[in-house]
Amino acid sequence: MIRDVVVVGGGLAGLTCARQLQARGRACLVLDAGDAVGGRVRTDCVEGFQLDRGFQVLLTAYPAAQRWLDYDALLLRKFSAGARVWCEGAMHVVSDPIREPSDLLATLKAPVGTLADKIKIATLRSAARRGALDGIFARPEATALEALQAHGFSAAMIERFLRPWLGGIFLDDSLSASSRMLMFVLRMFAEGHAAMPAAGMQAIPEQLAAGLAGGTVRLNASVVAVGDGAVTLQSGERVAADRIVVATDGTTAARLLPELPPTSWRHVTCLYFAAPASPLGAPVLALNGSGAGLVNNVAVMSDVASRYAPQGQALVSVSVLKDPPGDDACVAERVQAELAGWFGTPVRGWRWLRSYRIAQALPVRWPLERPAPVAVRPGIWAAGDFLTTPSIQGAMEIGERVADAVLA
Numbered sequence: 001m002i003r004d005v006v007v008v009g010g011g012l013a014g015l016t017c018a019r020q021l022q023a024r025g026r027a028c029l030v031l032d033a034g035d036a037v038g039g040r041v042r043t044d045c046v047e048g049f050q051l052d053r054g055f056q057v058l059l060t061a062y063p064a065a066q067r068w069l070d071y072d073a074l075l076l077r078k079f080s081a082g083a084r085v086w087c088e089g090a091m092h093v094v095s096d097p098i099r100e101p102s103d104l105l106a107t108l109k110a111p112v113g114t115l116a117d118k119i120k121i122a123t124l125r126s127a128a129r130r131g132a133l134d135g136i137f138a139r140p141e142a143t144a145l146e147a148l149q150a151h152g153f154s155a156a157m158i159e160r161f162l163r164p165w166l167g168g169i170f171l172d173d174s175l176s177a178s179s180r181m182l183m184f185v186l187r188m189f190a191e192g193h194a195a196m197p198a199a200g201m202q203a204i205p206e207q208l209a210a211g212l213a214g215g216t217v218r219l220n221a222s223v224v225a226v227g228d229g230a231v232t233l234q235s236g237e238r239v240a241a242d243r244i245v246v247a248t249d250g251t252t253a254a255r256l257l258p259e260l261p262p263t264s265w266r267h268v269t270c271l272y273f274a275a276p277a278s279p280l281g282a283p284v285l286a287l288n289g290s291g292a293g294l295v296n297n298v299a300v301m302s303d304v305a306s307r308y309a310p311q312g313q314a315l316v317s318v319s320v321l322k323d324p325p326g327d328d329a330c331v332a333e334r335v336q337a338e339l340a341g342w343f344g345t346p347v348r349g350w351r352w353l354r355s356y357r358i359a360q361a362l363p364v365r366w367p368l369e370r371p372a373p374v375a376v377r378p379g380i381w382a383a384g385d386f387l388t389t390p391s392i393q394g395a396m397e398i399g400e401r402v403a404d405a406v407l408a
């Protein structure tokens, strides 16, 4: 049987591509190497805890997510619009005064930048919201750090708040990501909320897959070659298709289609701990503004969505940028000792559950442009976040746009 389209990869890009193709009446088959859909958006259930494979959030303002996801059915749970910043030996409140007016006084008093810095956050945010979203990708490009410095932020504001906050988003605390990505992220935060589904991040790809015709997705189907009107699976099976979309991660895509450039990656390590009680007591992100230590950010997942932990326990997620030396248990011990400095001795009673070292977390994108989906070879397209803004929005949008190109 020859299918209209075979999509290789059932991450957000591949699933959105398949949804769009089916919405336009095309038969398609999604082949994925994994044992579930989602790619980098997966959730493991461990002893009643929901562990996302790396801390990540959905920004509700993502336009492609709004087009394709049913937010109500996902039971989205929101983070509050602020953060806690650990610096000078204490935890400080830094919140968006418009959305969290009760935090205004504490935010102004925090030793995290000056009053002028706090006003500059508002002016940078307005700049990010100006014009059409696409316009951001046509603006002059510098590094995020250069853009923040050019906007006049003080060194203290950058080191204590902006570097750990944005570093946690870009998975790069050198802030060498594109200023266009900075503006895109600021705009998404300004126009919506950071949220996650009550059942864990994997509920997002599962919802996309549930909207496909039965039998569309084939799991444990690793593709080793693409071309000549067919894809070849590791088992040797050939699956014929008029058109093929390669929607794997960038490294695999370049292996299957050597015309594509190689992808380099940002790394992150995410550690999970079970705690008898939440050290934060609120759905906020805690940032390391001290400039020392391994930890970049901490969130108590069960403060945001209670189903992340069994009743009576809290799930603490800790992100460490890069790949810390030492085995997982030893890194967990160091992280726990560090956080005992933030939250006190109860941290010693936390139980380390699991660590995820994710070497291929986010592709490095420079320059950051909104690409035109073009065929890599006649009848063969590529989709994936390695071609666009590395994000849920980028992956879904490129999947949608490649489907349109295939249909055209």
Ligand SMILES: Cc1cc2nc3c(=O)[nH]c(=O)nc-3n(C[C@H](O)[C@H](O)[C@H](O)COP(=O)(O)OP(=O)(O)OC[C@H]3O[C@@H](n4cnc5c(N)ncnc54)[C@H](O)[C@@H]3O)c2cc1C
Binding pocket: 008, 009, 010, 011, 012, 013, 014, 031, 032, 033, 034, 037, 038, 039, 040, 041, 053, 054, 055, 056, 057, 058, 059, 221, 222, 223, 224, 247, 248, 249, 252, 268, 358, 360, 361, 362, 383, 384, 385, 386, 390, 391, 392, 393, 394, 395
């Ligand atoms: C730790 C972490 C934190 C993140 N934080 C955020 C965040 O907070 N907000 C945000 O918007 N984005 C975040 N992201 C980015 C976001 O998750 C990705 O941009 C997006 O999921 C990429 O989707 P994709 O479909 O392009 O690729 P992938 O998710 O990599 O999907 C590719 C698929 O291809 C399959 N595949 C690979 N090789 C083969 C093969 N040979 N044959 C068949 N199938 C194959 C894989 O199994 C996978 O399912 C984060 C990512 C990570 C890892």
